[in-house]
Amino acid sequence: MSRIIIDPITRIEGHLALEVEVEGGKVKDAWASGTLFRGFEIVLKGRDPRDAYHITQRICGVCPTSHAHAAALCLESATGIHAPDTGRLVRNMVEGAQFLHSHILWFYHLAALDFVDVVSAIKAETKDHYLKDVQARLRKSVEGGQLGPFANAYWGHPAYKLPPELNLLAVAHYLEALDKQAQASHISAIFGGRMPMTMTTPAGGSVHIPTVDDMANLKPRLEEIRHWVEHVYIPDVLAIAPYYLDYAKIGVGPRNFLAWGVFDDPSFDTKNRLMPSGTVLDGRLKALEIEPATITEDVTHGWYKDGKPTHPSMGVTEPEFTQWDVEKKYTWAKAPRYGGRPMEVGALARMVVAYAKGHPAARPLIDQTLGALGVGGHPEVLFSVVGRIAARALETKIIADAMVQWSDEILENIRTEKKDTFTPYTLPARAQGVGLWEAPRGALGHWNQIEGTRLANYQVITPTCWNISPRDANGVKGPIEQALIGTPVADAKRPLEILRVAHSFDPCLACTVHVIDPESNAVYKVRIS
Amino acid sequence: MQIELPVIQEVEPPLISGMSHRKGIRLPVIQDPKTQADEPSVISGVNRRDFLKVCGAAAAFLGLGSIGIPRIAEALVAAAAKRPSVVWLNFASDTGCTEALIKANYPNAAQLILETLSLDYNETIMAAAGAQAEEILHQALDRGGYILIIEGAIPTKKGYGMIARREMIDIGKEFAAKAKAVIAVGSCATWGGVPAGDPNPAGLKGVREALGVNCINLDLCPVNEGILVATIVDFLMTDRVPEMDGFGRPKIFYGQTIHDQCERRAHFDAGRFVERFGTNEEERGYCLYKVGCKGPETYANCSKMRYNDRVSWCIGAGAPCIGCAEHGWVDKFAGFYERLPNVKVPGLEGVETGADTIGIAAGVATAVGIAAHAIGTAMKGRFKSEPREEGEERK
Numbered sequence: 001m002s003r004i005i006i007d008p009i010t011r012i013e014g015h016l017a018l019e020v021e022v023e024g025g026k027v028k029d030a031w032a033s034g035t036l037f038r039g040f041e042i043v044l045k046g047r048d049p050r051d052a053y054h055i056t057q058r059i060c061g062v063c064p065t066s067h068a069h070a071a072a073l074c075l076e077s078a079t080g081i082h083a084p085d086t087g088r089l090v091r092n093m094v095e096g097a098q099f100l101h102s103h104i105l106w107f108y109h110l111a112a113l114d115f116v117d118v119v120s121a122i123k124a125e126t127k128d129h130y131l132k133d134v135q136a137r138l139r140k141s142v143e144g145g146q147l148g149p150f151a152n153a154y155w156g157h158p159a160y161k162l163p164p165e166l167n168l169l170a171v172a173h174y175l176e177a178l179d180k181q182a183q184a185s186h187i188s189a190i191f192g193g194r195m196p197m198t199m200t201t202p203a204g205g206s207v208h209i210p211t212v213d214d215m216a217n218l219k220p221r222l223e224e225i226r227h228w229v230e231h232v233y234i235p236d237v238l239a240i241a242p243y244y245l246d247y248a249k250i251g252v253g254p255r256n257f258l259a260w261g262v263f264d265d266p267s268f269d270t271k272n273r274l275m276p277s278g279t280v281l282d283g284r285l286k287a288l289e290i291e292p293a294t295i296t297e298d299v300t301h302g303w304y305k306d307g308k309p310t311h312p313s314m315g316v317t318e319p320e321f322t323q324w325d326v327e328k329k330y331t332w333a334k335a336p337r338y339g340g341r342p343m344e345v346g347a348l349a350r351m352v353v354a355y356a357k358g359h360p361a362a363r364p365l366i367d368q369t370l371g372a373l374g375v376g377g378h379p380e381v382l383f384s385v386v387g388r389i390a391a392r393a394l395e396t397k398i399i400a401d402a403m404v405q406w407s408d409e410i411l412e413n414i415r416t417e418k419k420d421t422f423t424p425y426t427l428p429a430r431a432q433g434v435g436l437w438e439a440p441r442g443a444l445g446h447w448n449q450i451e452g453t454r455l456a457n458y459q460v461i462t463p464t465c466w467n468i469s470p471r472d473a474n475g476v477k478g479p480i481e482q483a484l485i486g487t488p489v490a491d492a493k494r495p496l497e498i499l500r501v502a503h504s505f506d507p508c509l510a511c512t513v514h515v516i517d518p519e520s521n522a523v524y525k526v527r528i529s
Numbered sequence: 530m531q532i533e534l535p536v537i538q539e540v541e542p543p544l545i546s547g548m549s550h551r552k553g554i555r556l557p558v559i560q561d562p563k564t565q566a567d568e569p570s571v572i573s574g575v576n577r578r579d580f581l582k583v584c585g586a587a588a589a590f591l592g593l594g595s596i597g598i599p600r601i602a603e604a605l606v607a608a609a610a611k612r613p614s615v616v617w618l619n620f621a622s623d624t625g626c627t628e629a630l631i632k633a634n635y636p637n638a639a640q641l642i643l644e645t646l647s648l649d650y651n652e653t654i655m656a657a658a659g660a661q662a663e664e665i666l667h668q669a670l671d672r673g674g675y676i677l678i679i680e681g682a683i684p685t686k687k688g689y690g691m692i693a694r695r696e697m698i699d700i701g702k703e704f705a706a707k708a709k710a711v712i713a714v715g716s717c718a719t720w721g722g723v724p725a726g727d728p729n730p731a732g733l734k735g736v737r738e739a740l741g742v743n744c745i746n747l748d749l750c751p752v753n754e755g756i757l758v759a760t761i762v763d764f765l766m767t768d769r770v771p772e773m774d775g776f777g778r779p780k781i782f783y784g785q786t787i788h789d790q791c792e793r794r795a796h797f798d799a800g801r802f803v804e805r806f807g808t809n810e811e812e813r814g815y816c817l818y819k820v821g822c823k824g825p826e827t828y829a830n831c832s833k834m835r836y837n838d839r840v841s842w843c844i845g846a847g848a849p850c851i852g853c854a855e856h857g858w859v860d861k862f863a864g865f866y867e868r869l870p871n872v873k874v875p876g877l878e879g880v881e882t883g884a885d886t887i888g889i890a891a892g893v894a895t896a897v898g899i900a901a902h903a904i905g906t907a908m909k910g911r912f913k914s915e916p917r918e919e920g921e922e923r924k
Contacts, residue, residue, distance in 0.1 A: 006659035007693050010652045013624045015692060039730030043723065048864045054851055055859065058723035061625020061751060087807070105631075113656045137644070146612050146647040152665050153656035178631060178638045185632050186837040193846030194836035195632070196625040196751050200848045202866075207806040207820075208847040217840060422807025499658055 001028070004495050009502055011110040013062045014509025016468070019326065020498060022489050027498065030477070030484035032468040033324075033331040044458040049075050049427060049450055052458060053202040056446065059460065060508055061196045062105075065098040065188060066262075066439035067446075067460075068198060074446040075203035076425075078433030082268050084420040086413045087205020089406050090191050092263050092274075093218075094198055096403045097187035099262075100225055101195075102440035103347070103396040104184065104233065106506050108177035111389065112170060114500045115240055117160040118150045121168035134172040154494045161243040170240065173232055180228055183221050187403075190218050206421040210410050218407060226400040229393075237393045238372055241386055248375065251385035251501040253483040255283035256341045257349035258466065260290065260445065262438035263402065270436060274402050275395070277436070278353040281341065285379060287356035291339070292436060292445070295461070298335040301328070301470040309337065309473070312459040313432065313447045335472040336465055344479040345442025345466045346505060351391040352382060361401070365394045388504040427453040439463050441506040467505045480505055580605075586635035590759035590834065592781060604766035605636075605645060612647035613765065614675040616666070616704060619652050620697045621690050621724060621733055622681025625751035626715040627653045633754040634838050641758065649675065652692075663693050670707060676764070677708035682717040682725055683739035686732040701740045710764055711736065711744035714757060716853060719746040719777070726859035735856075737777060745770055746777035748829070750853040755834040756782045776856055778828070787824035787850050790832045793817065800875045803847075811847050818874065821866040823852030 007017035021029040040059050044052055052071040057064035069091060076082060083091060122139050126132055141147055154160075162170070185195040191208050192198030200208040261270040261277030270277035271289065278287040296309035324330055335342070343349075354362035369390055370376045381387060413419065428450055435446040442463025449457040469478030477485075480502060487497050581598065584605065588597035619627070631638040631654075642648040648655075649669050650662070657665055669675055683698050684690035690697040705711050713736040716722035720735040736744050747756055760779060763771055771779040788794065796802070797816040804810060804819055818825070827850055835842045843850055852862035862869075 008652055008658065008662060010655050010658040010662050013653065015619075015690070040724060042728065042730045043726040043859075048867070050866050051863060054865055055723055055726070058623055058625070058750065061623035061628045064623075064625065084807075109654060118656065141643070148612070148643055148646075148648045149651065149655045151649065151655070151657060152661045153658075154661070175639045175643075182632045182634070182638060182838070185628075186840050189837035189846075190840050191846065193841050193843040193848050196628045197853075199843045199851075200846050204806060207811065209807065209812050419812070420807060422805075424805060424807075493660070495659070 002492055004489070004492050004498070006495060006498060009499070009507075011113065011499075011503060012507045012509065013060065014507070016502075016507055016509045018484075018498065018502060019330075020484055020487075020489075020495070022492060025488055025490070027484050027487040027489060030481045031326045031330050032333075032470065032478065032480050032502075041458050041460065044455055047455050049078070049448060049453070049455050050202060052446075052448065052455065054197075054199075056460065057197050059462070060439070062508055063098060063102060063439040063441065063444075064196045065095050065192070065198050065201075066437060066444050068201060069095055070435040070437040070444050070446040070460075072201060072203045072435070073437060074433040074435030074448050076433070077435060078431040078448060078450055079203065079425045079428055081204070081423045081425050083205030084423055085266060086210065086410060086418060087201070087421040087423070088264055088266070088268075089410050089413070090206035090208060090210060090421065091201045092406050093403060093410070094188045094192045094195075094201055095263065096399050096406070097184050098195070099399050099440050100229070100396060100403075101181045101184035101188070102506075103392045104177050104225075104229075105181040106440070107233065107237070107389065107392060108170075108174045109181070110506070111500075111503045112174065112240075113150075113153065114496060114503055115160070115244060116162060116170040116174075117155050117157075117167050118153070118171055119155040120160065120162070120164045121171045122164075124164035124168035126165060126168065131168055131172055134175065135168055138168075138171060154496045157494055157496045158490055159496050162240065166239060166243075170236060173236055176228070176232065180225055184225055187218055187221055187225075190214050204422045204425060209419055209421050210414060212411070212414060215407060215411050215414070222400070222403055222407065226397075226404065229396050229400050234393050234397060237389060238369070241373055241390065244386065245373065245375075247385040247500065248373075248381040248387065249384060250487055250497075251388070251483040251504055252383050252486075253344045253479045254342045255383050256281050256338070256343045257352045258290070258338055258343035258345050258443050259350045259353045260292075260436035260438055260443045262350070263399075274398070275350040275354060275438065276357055276359070278357060279338070279343070280349075280352050280356050283380060283383060285352070285356045287353050290436075292434065294339040295445075296337050296340075297461075298337060298472040300335070300473040302331055302334045303329050304334065312336075312445070312461055313434075313449070313457075331468075331470045333465060333468055333470055333478075335469040335478060336461055337469075337472055342469055342472070342476055342478050342482070343443075343466050344505075345463045346388065346391075347395045347440070347442075348382065348388045348391040349442060350438065351395055352379075355379065355382075361398045362394070365397065366390075369394060385500055385504040388506075392506075429453055439508075441508050442466060462508070464505075464508045468507055468509075480507070583635045583640070587759060587762045590635075590755055591763055600766055601762060604762065608645050608765045612645065614649050614669060614672065615646045615678060616649055616669050616675045616708070617651040617678045617680065618701065618704060620679065620681035620701065620718070621684050621731060622715070622717050622722075624653055624680070626680040626718075626757075627651065629715075629751040629754045630757060632837055633758045635755075635758065641761075646676075646761070670704060673707035674709050675707075676761070677704055677711045678714055679705075679711065679718045679736050679744070680714050682721045682731075682733035682735060684731045685734050685739060689731045698739055701736070705736075705740050705742045705744075710770060711742050712747060712757075712760060713737070713744045713777075714747050714752040716748055716750040716858065719748045720856040722750060723859045726863075744777060745773065745779060748776070748778055748783065748854045748856065749831070750858075753782075753829075753831065753834050753836060755836075755839075756830075774828075778854075782830050782834070783828045783854065785828065785830065787827045787829055787831060787844070787854075788822075790830060791816075791824055791844060792832055793844060798875055806847075817844060817847070817849040818872065819868055820849050821851075821864070821868060822849035823855075823858075823862045823865075823869060824850040825869060825872055826862075827852040827854050827858075829854035 001023045009016040019031045020027045056067040056071045188195035257280040261273035263274035265272045277290045298309040431450045433448045445461045447459040584598045584601040721733040725733040801815045802819040803815045851865045852858040
């Protein structure tokens, strides 16, 4: 039996460490810990509620727009307003482009290198000019000894299974994807002013009034990405997955899925969103509607003073570092639970909920993908590393298609002079609000409390809070911890397989640990035995 | 410059194109005109015409005009021949500046991080993890002479920020000591940023203050990708740090207010304002001062650089500037939708007091408010040029 510690986990946002116990070549137990603290909720207290739109975007530079929109919805719920139709559509476009950006970046630049052996691509035999050129550039880097971001990885590890030719193709697409993710962000910026940190869609709707010029700028970029997702991204996933079908049984997780839903339709009902709200529990593909009141946060294994699990709107947080002890307390993350259950969130959760609800786009896409992978009729294989990878790719297509439709609707609104984009409001003296939304990496909730037109309290539960949750009072492990168990580890010094499982959740740590004690002078000595 | 899209020949389009290629390798059938063209590559993967386009854009960013192009070309070719090592450390950040870096266009992300520079360490992008990542970092330290880019603030309370079980502040000091140049990117690295807003729960500080290093400060949240790339190109070209203002910001980018360079300035001078969002005034592009714009007191050239392939920028898109280029902005400008006080507004109180006065007043106020915070520890730096007095460039 041996312990493996990976610190830092790279190719994620933020600072994460994993500890696993390996027995007989497989992970027997696992602990996930976050190691950076910034304290956004404390910074937000006492401020103008409208400023939360800008401040919470700085929780995460990868998904700022999702925080922006959760904050906007939160204040809109406190003031009892909705954005006008064109404002809603602008918001969907800014958010949608961020999802395209994030999913493309995640697959090619954060996750793919766990499956694609870059150095092996040099051995590929090809007559194709394009690929030969990529290969020549790669060879130059390798032979020049300057591999840059590709240096010193687990190249040559026996768990890499792709033939050199497919590795080379993936490297070529890695380079293309750098351009596509940027292109997607440029779409956010056309409406939002810039990306990251968009500027134009606070509570009320959109301060940007879309123009025909915007649409002319946007359409070719969107079409280019949509085409690329269909003709490169999804085919890449389908070409690579068959070599790693064992990962359709690895990284299973709790099989409880939660989605708040994202991309509003005119009803502003989370059930009717493009990716609808809902839950799927215990792996049974039967969707239930959400009950946000059942959320609690448990601090048994986090460095906080022990107390009863509470709903985030009542959350009291008293940090208290003791020591790093996986038997007791080992992380700054709290353990959010939904009706007592740990919940997986993310693209897979959204797609599973949509599938269970008979979503007209998600259902056939998933069925066809399962068929293409030779596992037709077995949607339960989605609860895995392969499932998370496939879910992101398919969701990217659903969103790109929807964006084409939304942009047509915006154009129609411009044509018919339905230009209203912003609902005016006055700040309430006393109110409470909630903003439930999705970041690319999962369910995101903001809760505010306004007293005397200022923020008396602000709480955020980010997607990664759910996914890297530690154990709760009953000893039930968090989703990533559960998913890691059973993962094979061929070489304890090069734990590639563990990275595959961890990356499949697209963790984003800047979001996760959000509250600390400003008065505390405690010495937080972080140690692993 | 861009890699051409492979043209994939589909036999029969299923629901998802490409689904029929279940197993095996789908090689795209392509005819790439660029790589077959007889134009020689200058930097590999970039033909001469596109390369000059990159140089031209960089020259424009740096205010060099076309005469700067050959110098930039020379610097980039030299850089590509022996790619300068860049170590990018992420401390208390949200990775927004890494995100900004990969939005760069001239040169774009692939050229910049894979072919012009040798991005030896960046936790978000690098393939290696854990012990192997640490090994790379220590090899870079042994070699020294790298360009150190720091993203994120430095927690000064023990235990609030650690990588591989070490305090971020210790890592920062160690790596700054052996760097050829240190660039602090984004507000968090320059003065602490949003999480350093009152009450600054994690005791966050900027690089100058926390590490005692006289770095180049590229303010803005996130850093403007054009400014970042132009700063790197400038450094490669001249091998020296640019002329900086009292906050360590290159004057070329941070020398004038947003307001003075704003495309809506004429409306301010004429007293035409957006009074409410989503109205006809916005459609006409009137001035955003009354809905909270902080442009009169914010020094940066966002209107010229713009963002994201230069498609837009904050005010261009109708959003009032929140002042993110200024040290301490999150508290200094809190109430982002509240009108800046003490600005003489044409049309309300006459045009005799223009925005130039506003700019000067703002510079002095900024200097007073920030002096103790930013400058105290920054004097003994690694660069020869002494930092200027606060606000000097604005007199």
